[in-house]
Amino acid sequence: MPKVTIDGQTIEVAEGTSILHAARQLGGECVPPAMCYYTPLKGSGGKCRTCLVKVTKGSEKDPRPMPKLVASCQTMVMDGMEVASKSDQAVVDARKGVVEFLLLNHPLDCPICDQAGECHLQDLAFEHGSANTRYEFERRTFEKIDIGPYIKLHMTRCILCYRCVYTANQITDNRVHGIIGRGDHAEISTYIEKAIDNDFSGNVIDVCPVGALTDRTFRFKSRVWFLKPMDAHRDCDKCCGKTTVWVSGEDIYRVTARKDKYGEVEEFICNTCRFEKKSASDWVIEGPRAIERHSVISQNHYANGATTVV
């Protein structure tokens, strides 16, 4: 099994493990941020460059360093490899540059965005960004689009990570949305606004790292940090039926898939569970969901580190 050293910590990992996953096994500060890579989605990654690291030693056999920073989600570990992540100034600067780039066209509308509090871009900007932008040009804007009865697309907020496209490819039989155009003209298109009509289409909301795809049944109902996430399940003939329900008092405001600390869903859920089961009687409540993710959703995170929400 290959051994890799990341920011001075050595770990042995299975053959074919990416640097990103090796860092996740180590945990802590050395874990690079990832805005487009998503473990359950085959083929994802390699789009956003937030996960850049420096390979200071290629391997035991060929110790030459890699000439440029590499995307850790796409670069596999070699035996004897040495990697600098947060410990290297060039990496820190590059991540700062990527955040600036991702924010070129992204509106700073967090106060009215449903994703605020659990937005990966918000966290990325806080943890890896700089306070200023050098961009002077007009930002591109789009009209909001309803993608079917349940999903709203704010293209203005999209960072073109392709996760929703991979999700639709992987878990729905008939993808009717994708990215069209190139460069500054690239956008998510629903091919003449055709509705995504599929039992699992709501999962694109969960995988979207920003507030570009939002749940129309939850929009503007509450800020996420006012709600309590509870693990719940029901007998469902379409999906696993295991979800997180977000409650306030007796009311269920929204239903999502269960996510790990990297924001990756454990199991995809169907639209019936997500959009149509909003009564307490629909669910067997298991208990509070521990939110381990570093985000403002873990209240007081910035003062106290990861928090369990109860």
Ligand code: SF4
């Ligand atoms: S809509 Fe969201 S998930 Fe889809 S490409 Fe844009 S940012 Fe990524």
Ligand code: FES
């Ligand atoms: S997470 Fe690696 S390139 Fe986006």
